[in-house]
Amino acid sequence: MRWPYAYHLTSTTNLPYLQATGIIYSARELCGRFDQNPDEFLNNRRAVGLVVAKDGVSVHIRDQAPLYEANVVFQEGWDFRQLLAALNERCFFWPGTANGPNPYGQRHYARYEAEHPLVLRLAASGLPDELEFCRFNSGSPRWSRGQASPRGPETFRPAAECDFKAGRIVEVTVRQSVALPRTTEYGPSPSGPWTPLFP
Numbered sequence: 001m002r003w004p005y006a007y008h009l010t011s012t013t014n015l016p017y018l019q020a021t022g023i024i025y026s027a028r029e030l031c032g033r034f035d036q037n038p039d040e041f042l043n044n045r046r047a048v049g050l051v052v053a054k055d056g057v058s059v060h061i062r063d064q065a066p067l068y069e070a071n072v073v074f075q076e077g078w079d080f081r082q083l084l085a086a087l088n089e090r091c092f093f094w095p096g097t098a099n100g101p102n103p104y105g106q107r108h109y110a111r112y113e114a115e116h117p118l119v120l121r122l123a124a125s126g127l128p129d130e131l132e133f134c135r136f137n138s139g140s141p142r143w144s145r146g147q148a149s150p151r152g153p154e155t156f157r158p159a160a161e162c163d164f165k166a167g168r169i170v171e172v173t174v175r176q177s178v179a180l181p182r183t184t185e186y187g188p189s190p191s192g193p194w195t196p197l198f199p
Helices: 012-021 027-033 038-042 080-088 103-115
Strands: 005-010 023-025 050-054 057-061 072-074 090-097 118-123 132-134 149-151 171-175 177-179 185-187
Touching (some): 005 103, 012 023, 023 027, 027 038, 027 050, 027 057, 027 080, 038 080, 072 080, 080 090, 090 103
Antiparallel strands (some): 005 118, 023 177, 050 057, 090 171, 118 185, 132 171
């Protein structure tokens, strides 16, 4: 496998919840589990992070600040609301090696470094089989060579339908939730140092 590891960025405040549940949930799943109306919280771009809470437990859902509709060219009838739905129903990972995630993952970390986020590192073999891949940073569309960034039904594709090689994978995504393998580690940066997530 070209990328033996997968990396996930989250808020440090989410560590107790991750250790207790052993699961990464999508934004939509989290809203449901914390009794928040998904339509109220997820139908618009999150300019800032969102905190959901229930029974004394709280979880931080990251902002969508880099997501600008003006930077997107929509394909096959998609619109901004459909893009939001596709993003909010997925868990996101950056592929990488033991030394860290791909350059996109490194830049994603750099954007939030001042917030002192938490980085999860897990063996890619521990991810479920139902993966969908993206060759863009799907939540941060940008203009390139005078063209807006395309988004549509083919933005996230299963391996069997990918027309690009493993080396061009930017994001690895899973719908709804991901049960973390017991070997998952966490650290303060993409290069660690690493601590077992599950003692």
